[in-house]
Amino acid sequence: MADPLLRVENLVRSFGGIKATDNLSLDVVPGELHAIIGPNGAGKTTLISQLTGQLMPNSGTIHFAGREITRLPPYQRSRLGLARSFQITCLLPDFTAADNVALAAQAHDGHSFRFWGSARKERHLRDAAQAALARVGLARRAEVLVSELSHGEQRELELAVALATKPQLLLLDEPMAGLGVTESARMVALLKELRKEVTIVLVEHDMEAVFALADRITVLVYGCVIASGDPDAIRNNEEVRRAYLGDQHVVVSHG
Amino acid sequence: MKSHINARNVIVALVALGLTLLPAYSALTGNIFILTLFTRIVIFALAAASLNLIMGYGGMMSFGHAAYLGIGGYAVGILAHEGIGSGFIQWPVALALSALYALVIGALSLRTRGVYFIMITLAFAQMAYYIASGLSRYGGDDGLTIYKRSTFGGLIDLSNRVQFYYLCLFCLFGGVYLIWRIVNSRFGMVVQGVRSNEQRMQAIGFHANRYRLVCFVISGTICGLAGALLANNTDFISPAGMYWTRSGELMVMVVFGGMGSLFGPVLGTIVFLLLEEILSQFTEYWALIMGPLLLLIVLFARGGIMGLLGRLSRG
Numbered sequence: 001m002a003d004p005l006l007r008v009e010n011l012v013r014s015f016g017g018i019k020a021t022d023n024l025s026l027d028v029v030p031g032e033l034h035a036i037i038g039p040n041g042a043g044k045t046t047l048i049s050q051l052t053g054q055l056m057p058n059s060g061t062i063h064f065a066g067r068e069i070t071r072l073p074p075y076q077r078s079r080l081g082l083a084r085s086f087q088i089t090c091l092l093p094d095f096t097a098a099d100n101v102a103l104a105a106q107a108h109d110g111h112s113f114r115f116w117g118s119a120r121k122e123r124h125l126r127d128a129a130q131a132a133l134a135r136v137g138l139a140r141r142a143e144v145l146v147s148e149l150s151h152g153e154q155r156e157l158e159l160a161v162a163l164a165t166k167p168q169l170l171l172l173d174e175p176m177a178g179l180g181v182t183e184s185a186r187m188v189a190l191l192k193e194l195r196k197e198v199t200i201v202l203v204e205h206d207m208e209a210v211f212a213l214a215d216r217i218t219v220l221v222y223g224c225v226i227a228s229g230d231p232d233a234i235r236n237n238e239e240v241r242r243a244y245l246g247d248q249h250v251v252v253s254h255g
Numbered sequence: 256m257k258s259h260i261n262a263r264n265v266i267v268a269l270v271a272l273g274l275t276l277l278p279a280y281s282a283l284t285g286n287i288f289i290l291t292l293f294t295r296i297v298i299f300a301l302a303a304a305s306l307n308l309i310m311g312y313g314g315m316m317s318f319g320h321a322a323y324l325g326i327g328g329y330a331v332g333i334l335a336h337e338g339i340g341s342g343f344i345q346w347p348v349a350l351a352l353s354a355l356y357a358l359v360i361g362a363l364s365l366r367t368r369g370v371y372f373i374m375i376t377l378a379f380a381q382m383a384y385y386i387a388s389g390l391s392r393y394g395g396d397d398g399l400t401i402y403k404r405s406t407f408g409g410l411i412d413l414s415n416r417v418q419f420y421y422l423c424l425f426c427l428f429g430g431v432y433l434i435w436r437i438v439n440s441r442f443g444m445v446v447q448g449v450r451s452n453e454q455r456m457q458a459i460g461f462h463a464n465r466y467r468l469v470c471f472v473i474s475g476t477i478c479g480l481a482g483a484l485l486a487n488n489t490d491f492i493s494p495a496g497m498y499w500t501r502s503g504e505l506m507v508m509v510v511f512g513g514m515g516s517l518f519g520p521v522l523g524t525i526v527f528l529l530l531e532e533i534l535s536q537f538t539e540y541w542a543l544i545m546g547p548l549l550l551l552i553v554l555f556a557r558g559g560i561m562g563l564l565g566r567l568s569r570g
Binding site for chain 1: 436437439440441442443444445447448451452454455456457458459460461462463466469
């Protein structure tokens with residue numbers, strides 16, 4: 001197996017008496033789509049927040065592209081090529097779609113202590129934004145204010161913003177959250193395309209999507225990894241079935 | 256292309272033209288008072304525009320902006336008192352001290368957000384006020400008379416009303432132009448992005464506070480310039496000019512005109528100071544009328560005067 005792009009070792013994070021991340025270890029190799037699933041409260045979002053730097057772990061280490069990033073703030077991780085989308089849409093509501101993406105491109109195009117020239121007239125930033133928007137099917141909505149985009153479009157824009165930072169690794173926190181059936185299908189098709197270009201860690205509730213997309217699946221329960229393997233192995237894993245008792249038929253019947 | 260000819264832009268252009276032609280009107284009618292009044296208005300408009308840069312565009316509710324008026328003013332006053340009358344020394348010192356104060360205050364205050372930020376900037380400004388009150392060599396509470404306005408080696412005579420007015424107006428237009436360039440630049444986009452959603456900006460790779468701090472310093476420096484102008488205008492500087500109520504007035508001017516609009520603070524300042532002037536002729540309780548007016552603007556015209564004009568433009 002290739003050197004992992006992301007290596008998480010013995011990560012621990014507790015809130016009061018509750019261990020939301022409990023001695024968790026995880027590898028993501030370049031090129032794979034690695035899904036993280038688990039019942040509600042399994043600590044998926046807590047894990048993502050530690051990977052992106054919003055939350056600091058109590059102990060353990062995170063390595064990304066051969067470098068330790070355990071204590072780096074979010075903006076430095078982004079510079080290294082770690083991008084994320086948010087579970088709850090997190091955009092600049094009073095900016096246009098194109099502005100949102102152009103800012104992401106700008107963040108990775110040298111420093112922004114430039115006070116004179118108009119940023120909206122910088123061709124290469126606008127082109128980069130337009131390309132990322134086209135990638136997610138929002139090319140024609142570029143000049144619409146984010147607050148006037150539909151929920152589905154905002155989810156797609158989240159993805160475009162992450163892409164515009166030219167990431168090595170994309171952390172997607174429930175990109176399907178709140179999407180209807182057709183929108184979900186579009187998102188799955190989009191992720192199928194993206195996975196060819198970039199390594200992806202996908203946290204998702206939609207089992208159908210996870211089993212359709214993932215190369216490897218890691219199952220979290222109470223902050224611990226209870227299983228990790230390819231979709232078939234996970235589907236047939238006894239412990240996973242037990243953890244997902246309510247959703248059992250979902251895990252078994254799709255894929 | 257969108258048409259640039261609409262009610263809002265026409266009014267802005269008319270106001271700018273009116274400000275430019277004011278000395279001619281004053282000379283023709285012999286009305287010196289109006290020139291004096293508008294010199295004051297123009298200076299405060301510059302201060303309000305600088306506050307708008309951090310408050311409207313940056314989302315930083317500084318409640319201590321009067322401190323820069325004081326620092327800029329005292330730099331001029333103290334140097335004049337010590338026999339250094341050249342504006343080429345006084346003014347750079349005024350700007351540098353304002354920038355330095357902003358850097359220190361900003362670095363400390365920007366660790367906080369929201370109400371805490373308001374309170375901490377207020378607290379620092381009040382400290383500056385008490386320090387000024389304690390400067391017994393320079394008049395303490397009573398303030399300091401400036402016997403000679405800044406000199407610029409014969410280039411411009413600040414004691415000449417018209418020349419001084421045009422200098423102030425030049426500074427105002429220059430300041431507004433600078434702010435316009437800044438808010439549309441890469442830097443300005445980042446600052447406004449952070450106002451809109453700080454977490455998102457961090458996630459895409461911006462060190463938000465660094466940009467906020469630089470914005471805070473730019474704003475303070477511009478306001479320091481207004482302070483230097485104001486001291487020359489009144490030939491006097493005292494701690495009263497940096498009291499917290501003055502910071503509040505600057506905020507009101509910005510809100511009146513429309514936060515986050517380029518020319519709004521200028522209109523807001525004109526309306527505020529004219530109203531104050533007119534109302535105070537009728538009653539010393541003019542604030543009783545100004546207060547409810549502000550309330551109406553906040554309740555029914557969120558974007559202030561510029562917001563109203565914008566709605567008018569869209570028909």
